[in-house]
Amino acid sequence: MTQRNQYVHxxxxxxxxxxxxxxxxxxxxIVQHTPLHAGERLLEVGCGAGxxxxxxxxxxxxxALHGIDIEPAQIAAAEAHLAAIGxxxxxxxxxxxxxxxxxxxxxxxxxxxxxxxLTEHDSVxxxxxxxxKPGGTVHITETDYNFVTHPPSADFAxxxxxxxxxxxxxxxxxxxxxxxxxxxxxxxxxxxxxxxGFHNYAGEANEALFGMANYHAxxxxxEIEAIAAEQLVNVQKLRRGVEWLRAxxxxxxxxxxxxxxxxxxxx
Numbered sequence: 158m159t160q161r162n163q164y165v166h167x168x169x170x171x172x173x174x175x176x177x178x179x180x181x182x183x184x185x186x187i188v189q190h191t192p193l194h195a196g197e198r199l200l201e202v203g204c205g206a207g208x209x210x211x212x213x214x215x216x217x218x219x220x221a222l223h224g225i226d227i228e229p230a231q232i233a234a235a236e237a238h239l240a241a242i243g244x245x246x247x248x249x250x251x252x253x254x255x256x257x258x259x260x261x262x263x264x265x266x267x268x269x270x271x272x273x274x275l276t277e278h279d280s281v282x283x284x285x286x287x288x289x290k291p292g293g294t295v296h297i298t299e300t301d302y303n304f305v306t307h308p309p310s311a312d313f314a315x316x317x318x319x320x321x322x323x324x325x326x327x328x329x330x331x332x333x334x335x336x337x338x339x340x341x342x343x344x345x346x347x348x349x350x351x352x353x354g355f356h357n358y359a360g361e362a363n364e365a366l367f368g369m370a371n372y373h374a375x376x377x378x379x380e381i382e383a384i385a386a387e388q389l390v391n392v393q394k395l396r397r398g399v400e401w402l403r404a405x406x407x408x409x410x411x412x413x414x415x416x417x418x419x420x421x422x423x424x
Contacts, residue, residue: 180208195219203271207235214244282343345422354391
């Protein structure tokens with residue numbers, strides 16, 4: 158991140174483990190939408206625990222991977238994770254708005270669930286464009302935390318509204334909706350916004366609904382106490398929303414749907 162504003166999820170071991178599980182959850186999407194060729198250089202901005210770099214490194218072992226994060230604990234975790242899985246990548250502590258590389262250093266710059274955690278985006282995207290080679294590609298993945306469930310739940314709706322408010326002063330939970338204008342303003346060309354929606358339902362193979370519902374519950378639940386305190390809302394009502402989500406797969410006609418925004422543009 159560029160500013161040292163409070164990262165919603167924190168930097169403890171629980172969060173680092175969650176980031177690794179999260180990248181595995183989205184592994185197919187990451188690889189499919191980020192094709193790399195031998196010798197190409199990719200920079201992940203906000204690489205956290207190195208989870209996405211690990212996925213890309215396994216899929217494209219001949220690419221040259223780099224990552225930065227402003228938090229030293231994340232970089233230490235990334236170094237340990239990448240070494241453990243045998244992926245070679247250079248990771249370092251740096252700010253997204255002051256990248257320590259010369260102009261035109263990379264073929265690709267990658268952001269995943271990262272820009273939403275910033276309160277200022279223009280300088281970060283301009284810096285990403287600076288370090289890209291002419292014609293190089295920026296890849297951005299975001300969501301807007303507006304998920305649809307069947308059956309609907311007032312407790313879950315209350316939980317997610319509180320979650321979006323939790324970003325206030327820490328980022329922008331609806332950042333995904335602004336990606337096109339932001340990229341154009343930063344000077345990018347060939348801006349394309351695509352969607353990788355998900356729809357998981359009761360009875361689907363491999364317990365997909367159970368996995369998706371718990372994936373979302375896992376990043377919200379650790380923040381319940383903080384949300385209740387800062388918004389002066391009933392913590393038990395928030396907990397009911399999490400419990401309802403975790404039990405969603407037990408309902409016979411249940412489903413959950415959402416939209417993942419995938420943006421690309423060229424320098």
